[in-house]
Amino acid sequence: MTVRAPIDTPVQKAALTExxxxxxxxxxxxxxxxxxxxxxxxxxxxxxxxxFDVSIRDIARRAGVAQGLAYHYFDSKESLFxxxxxxxxxxxIEEFLAWRESQEFASLPGFLxxxxxxxxxxxxxxxxxxFRFYMKHIHIDNLPHLDFFFDRVSMIQPxxxxxxxxxxxxxxxxxxxxxxxxxxxxxxxxxxxQEAFYSDFLGMGLGIFKGDPEEIRxxxxxxxxCGLAGVLEKTTQ
Amino acid sequence: MTVRAPIDTPVQKAALTExxxxxxxxxxxxxxxxxxxxxxxxxxxxxxxxxFDVSIRDIARRAGVAQGLAYHYFDSKESLFxxxxxxxxxxxIEEFLAWRESQEFASLPGFLxxxxxxxxxxxxxxxxxxFRFYMKHIHIDNLPHLDFFFDRVSMIQPxxxxxxxxxxxxxxxxxxxxxxxxxxxxxxxxxxxQEAFYSDFLGMGLGIFKGDPEEIRxxxxxxxxCGLAGVLEKTTQ
Numbered sequence: 001m002t003v004r005a006p007i008d009t010p011v012q013k014a015a016l017t018e019x020x021x022x023x024x025x026x027x028x029x030x031x032x033x034x035x036x037x038x039x040x041x042x043x044x045x046x047x048x049x050x051x052f053d054v055s056i057r058d059i060a061r062r063a064g065v066a067q068g069l070a071y072h073y074f075d076s077k078e079s080l081f082x083x084x085x086x087x088x089x090x091x092x093i094e095e096f097l098a099w100r101e102s103q104e105f106a107s108l109p110g111f112l113x114x115x116x117x118x119x120x121x122x123x124x125x126x127x128x129x130x131f132r133f134y135m136k137h138i139h140i141d142n143l144p145h146l147d148f149f150f151d152r153v154s155m156i157q158p159x160x161x162x163x164x165x166x167x168x169x170x171x172x173x174x175x176x177x178x179x180x181x182x183x184x185x186x187x188x189x190x191x192x193x194q195e196a197f198y199s200d201f202l203g204m205g206l207g208i209f210k211g212d213p214e215e216i217r218x219x220x221x222x223x224x225x226c227g228l229a230g231v232l233e234k235t236t237q
Numbered sequence: 238m239t240v241r242a243p244i245d246t247p248v249q250k251a252a253l254t255e256x257x258x259x260x261x262x263x264x265x266x267x268x269x270x271x272x273x274x275x276x277x278x279x280x281x282x283x284x285x286x287x288x289f290d291v292s293i294r295d296i297a298r299r300a301g302v303a304q305g306l307a308y309h310y311f312d313s314k315e316s317l318f319x320x321x322x323x324x325x326x327x328x329x330i331e332e333f334l335a336w337r338e339s340q341e342f343a344s345l346p347g348f349l350x351x352x353x354x355x356x357x358x359x360x361x362x363x364x365x366x367x368f369r370f371y372m373k374h375i376h377i378d379n380l381p382h383l384d385f386f387f388d389r390v391s392m393i394q395p396x397x398x399x400x401x402x403x404x405x406x407x408x409x410x411x412x413x414x415x416x417x418x419x420x421x422x423x424x425x426x427x428x429x430x431q432e433a434f435y436s437d438f439l440g441m442g443l444g445i446f447k448g449d450p451e452e453i454r455x456x457x458x459x460x461x462x463c464g465l466a467g468v469l470e471k472t473t474q
């Protein structure tokens with residue numbers, strides 16, 4: 001995913017604000033479940049038709065709840081949208097962190113292959129609407145809460161940078177290149193392969209869209225070796 | 238730009254169909270000028286706010302013409318949109334071909350640098366709304382005439398492929414790599430650098446967003462050398 005530098009924004013707080021002061025502790029579990037059903041329905045609707053073409057009425061219908069109940073949770077489509085961005089990116093970051101903590105990587109290409117295998121699973125299998133939602137909205141610059149959206153997506157950036165720094169310490173990277181060139185190459189390759197998973201672009205030719213995970217992994221190793229050849233020390237190729 | 242295989246579609250014809258049978262030859266010049274003013278206003282409106290959030294009324298207002306006159310040229314927002322896609326991509330392809338015919342290239346990296354300099358000029362200086370329009374709409378999969386849009390953008394693909402084939406004949410490319418891997422690398426690098434021009438991503442660090450064309454050209458040479466290192470024969474690096 002394309003990332004920007006984190007922005008400290010008050011919208012993040014707003015996204016977590018719900019409209020109701022009517023909460024009762026003993027129904028918290030049920031309320032949370034309903035809220036989640038509405039947010040998942042919103043993700044599906046926005047992913048299919050885009051922010052401006054979807055109403056709270058559409059989302060409530062899809063969630064199978066009364067429109068008034070949706071308004072009980074969210075004051076407006078705009079606040080629902082902010083909560084939905086916080087919710088979907090929250091799940092993505094949570095699953096990324098759980099995956100990241102479970103593994104050790106000896107090389108940058110090794111990290112990238114497994115990161116892309118994680119993203120492929122996330123995009124194609126576990127949450128197919130989330131990346132579709134992201135791709136549909138990322139370039140709409142009159143989108144409400146766009147800075148908040150970028151801010152959320154950027155939360156993964158330090159982990160990415162950490163792997164590049166570790167590769168530099170291990171001597172994997174050419175010492176004569178400016179760090180931004182290395183970041184550009186890694187980011188470009190990673191984003192393009194994620195888009196390939198999403199759009200089935202090159203699915204036929206490169207075998208990275210569908211098929212056996214081991215075969216996909218092998219093809220990713222080849223692609224990443226080509227894509228990083230210019231930034232890796234010759235000895236590690 | 239991301240491209241798909243050309244699709245033979247009847248929408249292309251529809252895009253060039255205008256609603257009026259009321260034409261008179263002696264005012265053809267004036268009519269064409271008005272049509273162009275409406276299409277340019279449509280590009281600006283769609284680029285800023287997106288297809289679904291813009292009406293013919295908005296476009297007519299921006300063009301400074303009566304709404305009825307806009308309907309005289311285009312039956313509906315959908316047909317206006319198709320005509321606008323045909324118009325903007327037509328200008329892009331025309332300018333690309335004029336540029337392409339004016340130059341000879343001895344190497345794939347040399348071609349890519351100059352192609353990106355052409356695209357940078359197009360995106361940032363000569364037609365700043367066109368790429369913005371493209372980036373905003375390319376992932377909206379309920380967009381009317383989306384196949385036609387991809388079809389138009391794909392018209393540049395054979396020229397791109399031709400340069401890769403020429404590089405192969407000159408022995409610039411590794412013979413052991415599958416052609417789709419080479420296409421993927423070239424396409425990925427080219428698209429990412431175009432997005433960098435558009436979004437000012439990496440503008441500070443890599444000096445390819447703004448500044449003196451010679452400096453930008455030198456930075457592009459470095460980036461392309463890194464990005465293509467894995468697909469070029471070692472001798473040509």
